Amino acid sequence: MSDRKVLILQTAIMHYRIPVFNLIGQHPGVKLTVAYEKGMEARNGKLHLEGLDFNVVSYENKRVLGSLKKIKHLRRLVSGYDVVIFPGDLHLILPIISLLLQRKRRRIYFWGIGLSSENSLRESFLKDKIRFLLTDLSDGTILYSSHVAEIYRKKVLKPGKVFVAHNSIRVKKFPLSEEKRTKVLSIGTFKKNKRLSDLVIAFGNIIDRIPENITLDFIGDGEEGAILQQLVEQNGLSGRVNFWGRIEDDEKIYAIIRNAIVSVSPTQAGLSVLHAMALGCPFLTSVNAITGGEKFNIKENYTGYYYNGQVSDLEQKLLNIIRDEKTNQQIAHNAYDFYHKERSIEQMAQSFIDLVIK
Template identity: 25%
Template sequence: MKVLHIINSLGTGGAEKLLLDTIPIYRKRGIEMDVLLLWNNDHQFTKQLVEMNICKIFIINNSSNVRDIYNPINIFKISKIMRQYPIVHVHLFPAQYFAVIANRLNNSSSKLIFTEHNTSNTRISNKFLKPIDKFFYRDYKKLVCISEEIRQIYGKYLKTNDTELIVISNGIDVEKYNKANALKRSYIHFELQMDDKLIIQVSAFRPQKDQDTLIKCMVLLPGNYKLLLVGDGERKMILMKLVNELGLEKRVFFLGQRMDVPQLLKSADVVVLSSYYEGLSLASVEGMASGKPFIASDVPGLQDIVKEAGILFTRGNEEELAVIIKRLIEDPAYAELTAKKGYNRAMKYDISTLINKHIDMYAQLI
């Protein structure tokens, strides 16, 4: 069985991390699974996949300009590579559109699958783009929704029988995160002290995420509470400016892309995901799997995962977030109970379930 995954890049993000984690397992299961990237720009996830040497990695653009992802010339390059694969599994926009056009150039020789990772996109609410968006969705034989909420949203949106909507929740290697060893404070950052209380968020710096609220809440917390922000992205300079404006340069640390996320989570006292919306956030599952108390915004894509396991706070409310963080750190029994509930919830999203369902889906299409 040959399957090609197409994605914009292997930069920081849940969809990207999912591919990095699952491809080695697919390969062990006998699936010839390869990856096509519209853009590389020397990302850490790409480097790690190259080092594994377990699959073909096609890179359309090696430039440092992210806008090259949107170059229509990519379609012809994608078309040539797609011909080799009976099944093509696509993630994110614009790969979503390019794969459809490329497949049509090949007389629709490949069966297309698209995974919808979020509860919304900018085209759903645009009356001019909506008809175009629906046209491209219809070329996909299956639309994999990573939550029931997403399936309901896109079922109403698409109103078509051409594409089968199925729910396959994302997953992680739960034990990898739970059994990770904590790092020394000095290894994480040379300015951290032993008595510092560490709060961490692992997420890309994209408009979808709301690191701003988490940064603002630090003003309301004691001076030995320190924030670790793991990731990279287009809003990094905006967030760094906010940190400087609030005088938090010695309390908020930008760690960049890291390959030791399980160890970093294990080193923290509290894990947070402040966001405007999610699909099924792997970062939230990873946070709960780490055995640390987890806090998240009360928004679509996080509510169902975190409710009655972690703690939800009103989106954008830094005062409420600060109160929750302080209580968790000052009340060890409350923190331990929250962490235990989170770990039990994370067990429902073990990666083996996702792998089995994907393989069954590929077999059905063949």
């Protein structure tokens, strides 16, 4: 059988997607091309510095009927490909339908979250009706999580067209640390909607009830950085809170996270969940955290923790975690094993490979 020629359309080729695409492109049965939207070059990963095992092209959008998009020269773009994978973006419904209506067509899939990621994952009746219909009319939808896949399988007419490629990122593998854990950690961009101030307040409220060697550590930067530092100073926490700045190198992150008790993101649980697990650190977030499905990798008191969204509950949860070192170390083991055995980037890529070469 000749190589499957596969085209994946993206708005931009994000840096964390490049390793996934490389793994797919390295398979001897796949010739992969990734297309990004012209004008989005600034958001692309450093493609010129990467050794790429896939081809890169661009395409041009034109807005029609308000927010809907038309892809210019669509037929030329998809010509010669056996499989075309669209992002799960309903703004592209016009080019999607035009390809689905072709008499002799290639295989067409959709890939994405599958539901709105705002306010956790919620269903939107009209949008989801369209998504479910497109799943039935196309060759299928590839979802970020099994949780959303189960919702789809109950709603579509053809549940066999619902697939999962668990969303993940590449993280360098380090040994699971057995040293004493003394940090409450938060990794990621400082954004207002993450409510990182809740974490500072909660830590300040329990500081007299936890050992003096336990610190609150932030890895990242962003718009809320100055506000967080001011909050730390106002509450007299400067000696117990560390700001490490933005760090992208896994070795440098591991040097900090290796003795972290837990990684906390109050209201957003994205790929940072997988990042923490891969380095052997449990993750704590609120039950209604914004997510693309990644938070469902957290199994309460097995691979991580949830709290109810209130600062008082965050305080109590942190106290319980800090005080029960033995249980938390076991949860760190579970999280580490779960990522490396079930959620690695190699497994994500293999899900695509299995689908396109069948």
